[in-house]
Amino acid sequence: MADETKTFKQITDTIIPAIGGKDNAIEAFHCATRLRINLKDTSKVDKKTLMNMPLVKGVNINPTNKQLQIIFGPGLVDRVTAYFIKHTGIPAAGDSGDAEAVKEAGENDTKKKKGWFQNFLDDLTGVFTEILPGILAGGILIGLNNLLTQNVFGSQSIIQMVPGLSGVSKIIGIGAGGIFAMLPLIVCYSATKRYGGRPVLGLAIGAVMMSSSLPSMSDVATGAAKPMIANVFGWHVSMTSFGGQIIVALIMGWVVAKLDNYFQKHLPGVIQFVLAPMLTILFASLGLFLVIGPVGVALSKGITDALLWVANTLGVFGYAAFSGVQQLIVITGLHNMFGAVETQLLASTGHDFLNPLMSVALMGQGGGVVAYYILNHKNKKAREISISAFFSILFGISEPALFGINLEKKYPLVGGCIGGAIAGAFVYLVKLNAISFGTTGLTGIAIAAPEHNGYLMYFLANLIGVVFGCIFSLILSKFIKPSHEDEVGEKDASKYGQLN
Structure with a gap:
């Protein structure tokens, strides 16, 4: 712990x-x-110095959004x-307690410069980063229960x-x-905080959405209950109650935050404590x-139906196209919107077909790293950064590979996208x-759906x-030649992995 604190300092x-x-x-x-x-x-950022810090796996600067990202x-x-914050x-x-300090620092001006779409993506990132551990826990528990209750290892299940x-x-x-049943409440909490x-x-408003005194939407839809x-x-x-309505929960979180701030600002202090929340x-x-x-329900249905239409209509080509470009989306930062989409897919259908596509896209980039290693294995620094980047890939993190090797060298990036597209087609063919959602690579097998030999197919798809x-x-390296093939940047790769 002392060593960790020293490193963080x-x-x-x-x-x-x-x-x-700091200013x-x-x-x-x-x-x-x-x-x-x-x-x-x-323009004041010293990227070289940041890259040489211990534990850093990559640095990305987005001048358009004026955001520094340290991986x-x-x-x-x-x-x-x-x-760092402390x-x-x-x-x-999103820390309301620091609202005035943020304003003084120019946050409002920055938000205007960033534009509504980037601000929207930043907010989605904040909302789902907050609750991702809970969603991930629920998904892995479901996977564990599937291992116990289904005939995965023979003619009998483990509990038999x-x-x-x-x-x-x-x-x-x-x-x-319980986690997935209460997802709207959890999302509403996180959105209000954000x-x-x-x-x-x-x-509180999430509890209203999930009120047991109201009939569920599914019961009303099947005729088992009346609204x-x-x-x-x-x-x-x-x-009706709003179980499974993630988009509604996101909107309600925003509405509650705006109403709460409005009433706190305009009500007299004497009655504010009682009347503002009411x-x-x-x-x-x-x-x-x-x-x-x-x-919100109509919007949620539209998003789900559109995704299912694309999957059913474009089929293998749609899967291949998505997994082929998904890691390019990661580079832009637009991948942060997928959390809301995947959550809604899970709530509406019980499955997420995007997750395995993201995993194979990731592994395609891992293949690009392996190719780079093969071509540069005599260079010590290249070996170290390649091994570190590939192990990050195995556990679902592509940024060290993308920003440390593939984006700079280009041929691993393009080759990885092609590999991801081929694997995406396989994902479609084996259903x-x-x-x-929330985990890919090796750990993603825990949330693979067991139907259609899902665990084996997950392994094969990523392979x-x-x-x-x-x-x-390797093929593209013959045609796309960086000017300095053996340079991997200023980062001292030996500093990787000092802390878990």
Whole structure:
């Protein structure tokens, strides 16, 4: 622990001067793998110094959005970011307690410059990064329960062979099912927090959405129940609960935050404590059942139907195209929108066909790294950075490979995309699916859907991505030649992996 703290201090002390000083930073936050710092001026960043810090797997600067991204990897990035924010005083994005400090630093001006779409993506990243551990836990628990209850290893399931595990299986099923059943409530909490409202009010409106006094949408759709009808000034409103409605939950989180901030600002201090939360929930509930709920449900259905239409209509070509370009989307940062889409897919269909496609796209880039290693194995630095990048790929993190090797050398990037596309076609042909999202690579097998020999097909699909990514990268290396083949950047690869 002492060594870790010492390393984090070294990182923090290096970052501040390397970004042009604390005054150049607006806010800091993290996604699943990267410390992200919004800056006033990206031209002041000393990328070489940042790359030479311990534990850093890559550095990316987005001048359009004025954002610095330092790649540390999952788990580690949480601890680095927490230490960095605590010891620098730089505001954390979405921290309502630092709202004034953020404004003083120019956050509002930066948001305008970034544009509504990039701000939307940043907010989605914040919302789903917050709740991803819960979703991941639920998905892996479902996968574990599938291993216990299905005939994966022979003619009998594990609980048939070991009856004492049947109770454990039931508890696991309840735990996993409870997480996904309450996803709208969890999303609403995170969205309210992200947009600067009091998170407990997000939980409150999430509870309204999931109210047990209302019939479920699925029961109403099948005719098993009738919707509750409410007369609101002559307007007959059909009311059901909103289980599985992630888009509605996202919108409601934003609405609750805006209402909460409005009432806190405009109500007198004497009555604010009592009336602000009450009025927030009252008006949010009215908006939920009168407008936002119906519109959000229609939008959710449209997104799900569109994805299923693309999958069913374009078939193998659609799968191949998506997995072929998915890692290019990661480079742009637009991949952060997939969290909301995947969550809605899971809530609507119980499966996520995008997850295995993302995994094989990742493994295609891993194949590109293997090709780079083969061509440069005599160079010590190339070997070290290749091995580090490939192991990151195996555990679902592509940024070290993308920004450390493939993007610079080009042929591994293109070859990896081709390998990913071929593996994506295989995913379609074997009907591979997932029961959750949030993890790819080796650990992604835990959330592979067991139908159609899912575990074996998952392994084969990812292997295909690596093999063909490597083959096509080797071929393309004959035609796409970097000017300095043996240079892998200034990063000292020996510093990788000091902490887990």
